Amino acid sequence: MGNPIPTFPIRPPGSKAVACQNCSLNAFCLPKGLNRDELEQLEDSIQKNVKLGKKDYLFRRADPQNHIYAVKSGAIKTSLSTPEGEEQILGFFLPGDLLGFDAFANDAHTCDARALDDTLLCKLNVDDFNTLMGQLPNLRGQMMRKFGCEIEREQTLSLILGQMNTQARLATFLVSMSRRNQVRGFAPREFALPMPRHDLANYLGMAVETLSRLFSRFQEEGIISVALRQISINDMKRLNALAHHTCH
Amino acid sequence: MGNPIPTFPIRPPGSKAVACQNCSLNAFCLPKGLNRDELEQLEDSIQKNVKLGKKDYLFRRADPQNHIYAVKSGAIKTSLSTPEGEEQILGFFLPGDLLGFDAFANDAHTCDARALDDTLLCKLNVDDFNTLMGQLPNLRGQMMRKFGCEIEREQTLSLILGQMNTQARLATFLVSMSRRNQVRGFAPREFALPMPRHDLANYLGMAVETLSRLFSRFQEEGIISVALRQISINDMKRLNALAHHTCH
DNA sequence: CGTTGGATTGATATCTGTCAAGCCCGGTGG
């Protein structure tokens, strides 16, 4: 029979609103570390099961900040654009991830956020959020942690883009996707990428063709198997080694 | 006679402790937006005129987070390293800049911070800081703004590294240095870079030789004048144009 | 004045982007 480890659900599993306390993602989300009472206060300000269709914008650059968002299912990409329209994708947000922090500098978003697929979100009004930050030290603590994570994420992207050759970039990305699945209790070696090649190539700062060749090469070398967006990692050790082989 | 706009002071101008309220940098620093009463509370937790010699570490990766820092004079660089020792410089912090936010994720720093020159800092204990965050909504607001700025900064670096060719990277950097000087009331077209070529090249994700050639070319074309770390911008318009000419 | 480390300049190699063609999968309509 084997062990049917669930793979990552890309589509919304159901649409019934679930209390944070029963949400399978609460260990990664804002509620982490809150007691029942605090959770209740937080929950009053959260709007659940907000739907977004594939390619819909969650917010755009210069939009006023109204909410902080948590992904429940589906996936969101954020990106920054130059005046000329050149885009850099900054991150892919999966279930349990928070986004919207970019707007705290000027009460307006500095990047665009767009759904890669049909997506379900929870959203928290920023005014309520500010009030709660004053009242709930635990929430404040968790929020600061999330902020720190976001900064760490961005820093890692800079490290990838600034120091690694293309092969190390892809290897690093695959390892990180694997880990993200693992901590959520999903299969760490088999997963579907939520984004098209074009977006991934952009995120990793390379041409689509280069990315495609890398996938092919990794497959030839038996490190992974690729079928379009479906990935299985066959040799995690070597993948890790490639990920650490940084320099140009 | 001309107009002797002061250039950016790299060396500590004096070492007498100054109240935040009289500090020339307070418009960029945490005190922004606080009233006298709040300022006093904040000030009790701030340690002033902490000295750091050139090349001293302010903190290192995995160090427990004890403080948040504000640069008063001098300059700090932060960097991230791969397991193999490849380093990516993440930012240069000038007077008025805050740093230390990277540690909020796990109460431990994720990057290294090192003085580029003799440096004077103010430091704020994080425990006190957490308490104050609960008590002073205005401080919380300013802090969130600073957090947002930090995220924006990191995002911009990713955009630079991921989408721009080397010439656009350098141009963008010079424009940003110019702006940073300007908002602080210093000459926007004449300044000394606080970092050696090696560090700047690393930050911009290119080889030192490439950076050097770019400086030479910009000078040949009359856009800037370079004498080691001393820069003057002769043609801001063209520099801006180069900065916007992103793609590869 | 010699030494040392940073900065520049030149020659060459290599990686990765660009252009172009073809493939394959999924969807649509007859």
Place this chain on the structure above:
DNA sequence: CCACCGGGCTTGACAGATATCAATCCAACG
């Protein structure tokens, strides 16, 4: 049910930008 698109993905040939290697050059400092 099958044929035909169309878009995303892959593969190949080639060119160009940038890294690497090596040799000076220069400024700062003792």
